[in-house]
Amino acid sequence: MFLLGPVLGLASGPILARCLGAEGRGQFAAIMAPITIAGAIASLGLPSAMVYFAARSGRLREVYVRICLLCVGPALLTYIVMALYAVVVSRNQEINYTALVVAWSAIVVSAIVQLRRALWQAESAWKILDIERGLFAVLRFAAVVVAALLVSNSAIVVAGAALIAFVVSSSILFVRNPFPGRNSTAGEVPSSRKIFRYGAVAAVGTIMTIAGSRLDQLLMPATTSPRELGFYAVAVTVAEVPLVLGTLAARNALTLASQGESTRAVLTCVRVYLGACFLLTGALIASVPIVIPLLFGSNFQPSVVLAGILLTGTLCTSLSLVLAAILQGRGRPGLGSLIPLVNVAVVLVGFILYWGNVTGYRASTISLIGAILSLVVALCLVIYVGRLESRVPSEHNVKQAIVRSAAG
Template sequence: MGKLRQRATSEKARGVVLYGLGPALGILSGPILAHAMGAEGRGQFASIMQPITMAAAVASLGIPSAVAYFIARGRNARDCYRLGILLGVIPTVIVAIVMVFYGRIVSENQDIPYLLLLICWSSILVSAMVQIRRGAWQGVGQWRLLDIERGAGALLRFLFVVVVALVGITSASYFAAAALISFVVSAAILFIPLPKEESRGGDWASMGKYSFLASIGTISTIASSRLDQLLMPAAASAKELGYYAVAVTVAEIPLVLATLAARNSLQKAAKGASNSAIVRECLVFFGVCVVAVLAILVAAPVVTPIAFGSDFGPSVVPMQILAVSSLLTWIVVVASSVLSGRGYPGVGSIISIVSLGATVLAFVIFWSSISSLTAAAIALCSSAAGAVSGIFLLLKLPRPRQTVVLRSAKERLT
């Protein structure tokens, strides 16, 4: 028992370190990007990169969560993955068409070549497939592979950005290309063969229904945290977006730990774990998250002008506001994940829908005066609304009786 506990602790530590490479190296690369491109160029870089995350979430349509859920419940991993890819074809095509039209607006407002945007945004197709593959490995419980993929992606992205900067390039397009290439290269590791088990056939009806319900929560969660960055290229100047992008780069550090907690809690919830067991599973992640938020609040006024340059002084207050918002978003993400893991993706979606609704309403009200500070305040209010909803549902909704699929200890720890 002691060895199992020690193994679980070491796995959590590995996850924190490798997933933490992203924000850690993001902090190091942030000043490089800021000094190389300036506030306006940094805003253009965000205009290219940020819509990709949101669009890929819509394209995958909750399928990664469905794949993870059914595999964790004992379904064949390869069957679930293939079915997930087939289910993702139509939403991915629809998203691609929408982005072609949205690209015109961003191109004109941010002075970015339209063709360049389309080339970069074509990675949305790859990203949607990668997310489904991650869902498959999440269902299997192969945390080591997922940790390595995220860590390798962060390291490659940092190295590629440094190389571009050392060459003396100042164009946002080259830095965007470096980031996207690093993502594709690191994600290749996920495409090693999934475990080979006896095929049990596909279940279009069950997975399709779960994916649709889960998509509401998945899309709403990402939309509520990313919608500001998706809409700002059309509503604000490149300079304001540059300030906001720097603030987000630092303030979203705690959300990396939310990803770790969410992936573990979904699988455990699908296996029938209680609220108290899931809290124990996430406690280390949440503790580190709180420490990270406090560090940002204290250090931001001193470190930001030094690291990013005096031009980015307006990023300090939005950064502090967004740090607190990240802590609340952490609660939203994990609560939604637990409810989805218990087979209630529709109920879990209510949390993020509340948060998204608050974001949309605030943007409509303040559309003509959107700045980095306004956007940060909107993010805080929407996260607070979602967190309150999440806590309420977890406390009020009883844990359903369900048949837990048992596996050997060796398989669970693979």
């Protein structure tokens, strides 16, 4: 289920490119890409707070209702800001403003869905979450393909089909009652202030991670032509393929580091994922001059160079994800959040410097520089924490010293 979304997303890429063309593909990216990062901001880390407090207190219904009410303000505020930003995007990308604002209402829906997913996660109901994830991947692929091939070559129509697929698939999370016979008073319902404090801290890492990989696609619609954005979107589609392996490596690294494994042991355990990521990235870099024109069409030849640059950045990002997971597993989420924050800062500075003239080549170069600097910071932080912890006797060593002392 985890790989179904990326695989079907990649499969739909050539169809979108050929049906919409470079400009239409750029408009599609301008509509869809901002929803991901804006949706993360709209929820303000409250899904993580949901999992934490619902699982600890056992008061699912009360915690869920309180957090849903707390989410209303951030979600609406984010949507209002995006509606103002839509004025610039609509003009620059030649997309109907009303249609764009309606499409971006999915930001509020996304926040609601994230809270529902967190509720099921607190219940450890993995089956329904896997079903929802797989159903969305299949429905999105079918909706996009049907809309692009049979209905219309309009980017807004195809994007609408994808968003309808999202709403339909996520509705499965609301069909079952997650509170059957729940009258537990095992714990105290946390205060709104406590929930917000926890959510704000959790949101830093989540938003920074998503922004690190999507911020360029959020900003480009306001400063780049639809055609140039279309070339960049195709390059991103190809470059993100190996990132799935990096994400899997980071997931395992977080678990292992949380269990107290050393950095060397963690890297050894995830070496298969990282090795596969390196091999796949190298193969893609070598083959994109043939693959992109063959699959996406000869019109997307400019995407070849962009994909090569972004794929190099994917390698750095994959390693950074693993190192950030190790820091989080060591109980240092703040240091882990610094890694994507460096990437975000580089992208922001780069786009500000070239605002109004951000080509696909410049955007990919800025992205690569951000990925490299993030990796450098990640390496330095992991080494620093490792040396810091080596000075503190481990629990095992303390126990051994006590035993030897008692025996003596």
